[in-house]
Every structure is written in structure tokens, then in C-alpha cells.
Amino acid sequence: MLSIMQNALHLLVFTDLDGTLIDHDTYQWAPAQPALCALSRIHAGVILASSKTAPEVNALREALDLADWPAIIENGAGLLPAHGQSAPDGHEYHQIRSALAQIPNALRRHFTGFGDLTPAEVEKVTGLSTTAATQAKERAFSEPGLWHGTENELSEFKNALQALGISTRDGGRFLTLSYGKNKSDQMAAIVTRYAPKHTIALGDAPNDVEMLEAAEFGVVIPNPNGRALPKLVGEAKGRIIRAPETGPAGWNAAILGLLEKLDLQKD
Structure with missing residues (x-):
């Protein structure tokens, strides 16, 4: 069998994790296994795209047998290379923390980033396990945190960061600082590198929208825990569809349906 790089790649799948490929509550992906096996049979690439850090995503990528593919981490702020390639060195994260130190204390004191918290404190504010909270602090490209000030102070804080080249993104609970890249930016770079014939993206949250709209086919996974x-854009023409079920079961149905549509099944 020729390697991935020696053959024309028919399909790249970009997928969010929590609430999409893996169940929001059980953290399992068993219902998606038939579709994962079907993708493996046709040698499709599966790119994990998550808000999680490199250690968190790497563990899942290994468990899913997807380590030969890069992964999008920290909501698109960075990229985790394929297994065996150099891991992120955290340089961008340290630059963000340095920029925070330049913000006037009257504003800075209202922002509590993960870098200001112990693993136990991250565990408390996120509900993660002790191990996951420790991994969530091992950041390379972005700094999430809690904002405690007023809306006016938040506007000033964002402007001060922007002057230092730092972008901000509101995620409902956490305000995340980065150099502005998102999942669709990383997706574009990966597509350029691998040049697949088809692309599919799946997600369930607002931070997945750009990725869903950038793919040839986007799949919205229903999210019972959110709005x-x-x-x-693209739903009217059928380029973006809604999965019939939540989580990995919906992921499975959508992927199998699109493989049939694209005539990419393999016995």
C-alpha cells in the first residue's frame, strides 16, 4: 500500500471534539466508530480541531489512532504537528503573558488567566479532572481567563491588548487572548499542504462556524447544552447540513451519509 503522501488524498475531515466527535457527558466516541472505520478504509485524514491544549489533544489523538495527522489546538491559535514532528515550544504563550504584564494594573487586575491559577484552581473553575486541569495549563498559543471588571473596563483592556498585537475572543465563560488565528485559518493551511479532493468539517458551537463554512461540506451537530x-451560509444550497442526532451518533450518521454522497465508500 502506498503512503498517504504518495497517493492523491480523497478526503480530509476536520472535527471539533467535545459535543461533536466525543460525547459531552460520557467523553466516549463509540457511536462514531463505524464512520471512523469507514474513513480509515478509504485512507481519509481526520484532523481534530479543539479548544484543548497539545497534551489534551495528543492523548485523544493517540486513543483514536489519528497520530499520523496534525491537529488544531487552542481554538485554532496553534497547530499540533503529526506524531514524530517537533511539538509546540510555548513561545507565543510566553509572549502573551509578557504582554499582559505591560497592561496597566487598573485593568490587568480584572483578568485572571489560567497562568495566574494553580491546577487546583483551574480544576475548580472548569470542572475538569485534576489531570485534565494540569494539561489545560500547559498552553502554547493562547491564554483563556475570567473577566471580573465592567464592560467599559473590558473595552479598555481589549484596546490595550490590541495595541500590543494581542487579539481577544469572548467564549461565553472565558475570554481568550491569542495572536488571532482561528480554526478555519489552520484548516486552510492544512488543506494547502495536503490538497485533498474533498473536505468535511463538523462542529457544534459558535467557534466552529468559520470552519464549517470554509469546508466543502459542513455539518452542524445539535448541542442540547447550548444555544x-x-x-x-451554505445551508440553503445543502452545502451545510444538520446532523440528525447529537454527539458521536450524529457525527457517525453525517459522515456515513456524506461518504455515500461523495461515492467514497469502500467495502
Whole structure:
């Protein structure tokens, strides 16, 4: 069998994790296994795209047998290379922390980033396990945190960071600082590198929208724990569809349906 790089790649799948490929509550992906096996049979690439850090994603990538593919981490702020390639060195994260130190204390004191917290404190504010909270602090490209000030102070804080080249993104609970890249930016770089014939993206949250709209086919996975995504560009023409079920079961049904549509099944 020729290697991935020697053959034309028919399909790249970009997928969010929590609430999409893996169940939001049980953290399992068993219902998606038939589709994962079908993708493996046709040698499709599966790119994990998550808000999680490199250690968190790497563990899942190994468990899913996807280590030969890069992964999008920290909501698109960075990329985890394929297994065996150099891991992120954290340089961008240290630059963000240095920029925070330049913000006037009257504003800085209202932001509590993960870098200001112990693993036990991260565990408390996120609900993660002790191990996961420790991994969530091992950041390379972005700094999430809690904002405690007023809306006016938040506007000033964002402007001060922007002057230092740092972008901010509101995620509902956490305010995340980065150099502005998102999942679709990393997706574009990966597509350029691998040049697949087809692309599919799946996600369930607002931070997945750009990725869903950038793919040839986007799949919205229903999210019972959050507000439903509004109608997206491409739904009217059927380029973006809504999965029939939540989590990995919906992921499985959508992927198998699209493989049939693209005539990419393999016995």
C-alpha cells in the first residue's frame, strides 16, 4: 500500500471534539466508530480541531489512532504537528503573558488567566479532572481567563491588548487572548499542504462556524447544552447540513451519509 503522501488524498475531515466527535457527558466516541472505520478504509485524514491544549489533544489523538495527522489546538491559535514532528515550544504563550504584564494594573487586575491559577484552581473553575486541569495549563498559543471588571473596563483592556498585537475572543465563560488565528485559518493551511479532493468539517458551537463554512461540506451537530447555531451560509444550497442526532451518533450518521454522497465508500 502506498503512503498517504504518495497517493492523491480523497478526503480530509476536520472535527471539533467535545459535543461533536466525543460525547459531552460520557467523553466516549463509540457511536462514531463505524464512520471512523469507514474513513480509515478509504485512507481519509481526520484532523481534530479543539479548544484543548497539545497534551489534551495528543492523548485523544493517540486513543483514536489519528497520530499520523496534525491537529488544531487552542481554538485554532496553534497547530499540533503529526506524531514524530517537533511539538509546540510555548513561545507565543510566553509572549502573551509578557504582554499582559505591560497592561496597566487598573485593568490587568480584572483578568485572571489560567497562568495566574494553580491546577487546583483551574480544576475548580472548569470542572475538569485534576489531570485534565494540569494539561489545560500547559498552553502554547493562547491564554483563556475570567473577566471580573465592567464592560467599559473590558473595552479598555481589549484596546490595550490590541495595541500590543494581542487579539481577544469572548467564549461565553472565558475570554481568550491569542495572536488571532482561528480554526478555519489552520484548516486552510492544512488543506494547502495536503490538497485533498474533498473536505468535511463538523462542529457544534459558535467557534466552529468559520470552519464549517470554509469546508466543502459542513455539518452542524445539535448541542442540547447550548444555544442552537443560527442558519449558516451554505445551508440553503445543502452545502451545510444538520446532523440528525447529537454527539458521536450524529457525527457517525453525517459522515456515513456524506461518504455515500461523495461515492467514497469502500467495502
